[in-house]
Amino acid sequence: MPSSKRPRRAPLRRVLLVGTAKGAFLVWSKGRRWEIEGPHWLGSKVHDFRLDPRDGRTLLMTSTGGHLGPTVYRSTNRGRTWREASRPPAFARLARGRKKPGADGTSRGVSVAVNFFLAPGHAREPGVWYLGTSPQGLFRSEDGGDTWKGVNGFNHNPTYWKWSGQGQVGTPDGSFLHSIRVDPRDPKHLYLSMSQGGTFESTTGGKKWAPLNAGVAMDFFPGPPREYGHDPHCMIIHPADPDVLYQQNHCGIYRLDRRTGDTWDRIGKKMPKRVGDIGFPIAGHPRDANTVWVFPMDGTERWPRTSPDGRAAVYRTQDGGKRWQRLDAGLPKEHAWWTVKRQCFAVEDVRPQPALVFGTTSGDIWRGANGGESFERIAEHLPQIYSISAARL
Amino acid sequence: MQVCLGSILQSYTGGRGEVTATGRTVDGVLKDLDRQFPGLRFRVVDEQDRIRPHIHLHCNDAMVHDLQQRVQARDTLHILGALSGG
Numbered sequence: 001m002p003s004s005k006r007p008r009r010a011p012l013r014r015v016l017l018v019g020t021a022k023g024a025f026l027v028w029s030k031g032r033r034w035e036i037e038g039p040h041w042l043g044s045k046v047h048d049f050r051l052d053p054r055d056g057r058t059l060l061m062t063s064t065g066g067h068l069g070p071t072v073y074r075s076t077n078r079g080r081t082w083r084e085a086s087r088p089p090a091f092a093r094l095a096r097g098r099k100k101p102g103a104d105g106t107s108r109g110v111s112v113a114v115n116f117f118l119a120p121g122h123a124r125e126p127g128v129w130y131l132g133t134s135p136q137g138l139f140r141s142e143d144g145g146d147t148w149k150g151v152n153g154f155n156h157n158p159t160y161w162k163w164s165g166q167g168q169v170g171t172p173d174g175s176f177l178h179s180i181r182v183d184p185r186d187p188k189h190l191y192l193s194m195s196q197g198g199t200f201e202s203t204t205g206g207k208k209w210a211p212l213n214a215g216v217a218m219d220f221f222p223g224p225p226r227e228y229g230h231d232p233h234c235m236i237i238h239p240a241d242p243d244v245l246y247q248q249n250h251c252g253i254y255r256l257d258r259r260t261g262d263t264w265d266r267i268g269k270k271m272p273k274r275v276g277d278i279g280f281p282i283a284g285h286p287r288d289a290n291t292v293w294v295f296p297m298d299g300t301e302r303w304p305r306t307s308p309d310g311r312a313a314v315y316r317t318q319d320g321g322k323r324w325q326r327l328d329a330g331l332p333k334e335h336a337w338w339t340v341k342r343q344c345f346a347v348e349d350v351r352p353q354p355a356l357v358f359g360t361t362s363g364d365i366w367r368g369a370n371g372g373e374s375f376e377r378i379a380e381h382l383p384q385i386y387s388i389s390a391a392r393l
Numbered sequence: 394m395q396v397c398l399g400s401i402l403q404s405y406t407g408g409r410g411e412v413t414a415t416g417r418t419v420d421g422v423l424k425d426l427d428r429q430f431p432g433l434r435f436r437v438v439d440e441q442d443r444i445r446p447h448i449h450l451h452c453n454d455a456m457v458h459d460l461q462q463r464v465q466a467r468d469t470l471h472i473l474g475a476l477s478g479g
Contacts, residue, residue, distance in 0.1 A: 069445050071436075090435070093441060112440070
């Protein structure tokens, strides 16, 4: 089983954990400069890379090798050494004697193609992690990411086929299960989103699930509103208020206050018309539930997935979506023919105002101090960036 | 039997490109390899017991399509990364 090593470093430095199309990087804060360490696992697609906030030393990253399929790498010593998970996520086999999957609560007989999204479990459940895959599946580890089991209340749910459009692969990179969120007040209260299926909620620790998509548009589907089949790109529990959810969807930006109902409000309607409200990432202010940031992209005509008009900008609301401000100081004013993927927004909780950090499909990392008021490029020429998270190691 | 491994799998064998394993079938050999080098089989065969799309298995000079194919001690099994595009 492969392993890798790096020299010991002093603890508790600010660092960005960066997953890319060609491996993982750690970008360390060094005074006003940033220093790149890596690549780790060069040649692997790293779709997600996270620190366990409960122990402050376990790191997990997903990996998809070109030939070797998907796996998980883990470090239990703040990234000094790495090992592959003993039992990476894998769907259950088809029931004995069965040639085709059924909708009867047994395995769908599919194989994990991509380990896509990582989420540490609840603070009261040390060692628990969740992982989302393509084809869309949910997995859980109870030993810090070393061994994984399918959450069969979801993966084998008889209604799965309806939720996910018969499990089609989707375009352009497949359909992904992502945005696995654990209510900080209750480890059994979970949310997840499927890029082909919509957002779902469980209050039973994953045994039972219900769709949570009322009010969300499906411009790509004719007919009246549906209960599921939507395309959320990124959904968050707001870090400052666990009753407030936000999502950046294929069809707009939404907010949902669970205290007032279960119908999403399209707050993206207040975005400038020439920019639109299509994009991938959304991130919340650590201490202000009315503040979120998005990164709009061109979702018109052929969906080029670039900054609208080639002009890069973050948009921020500070009043729950009634008004939006364009934040583009320091960003390119032209020829920014790139975008920011769903796991590529990170918020550094520094004072007095948090910094917004994002990584681009062109391999650059930008940091916007003071809530994004002014951006500077802190890394360039990396491979296409798939994920960024902020940590202290 | 002798097993020759492409470079993509040698991180599992401590850098060795040639190892030995036993088994009556290709799958038996892969399971013995996994006992010696944990995790290796899952890089070759997925959870539905399908050979991964970009992995090629050859017994001597013939491609293997069936993991239950019988093998002899004098055979050589090659496990290679497929040429998968430009």
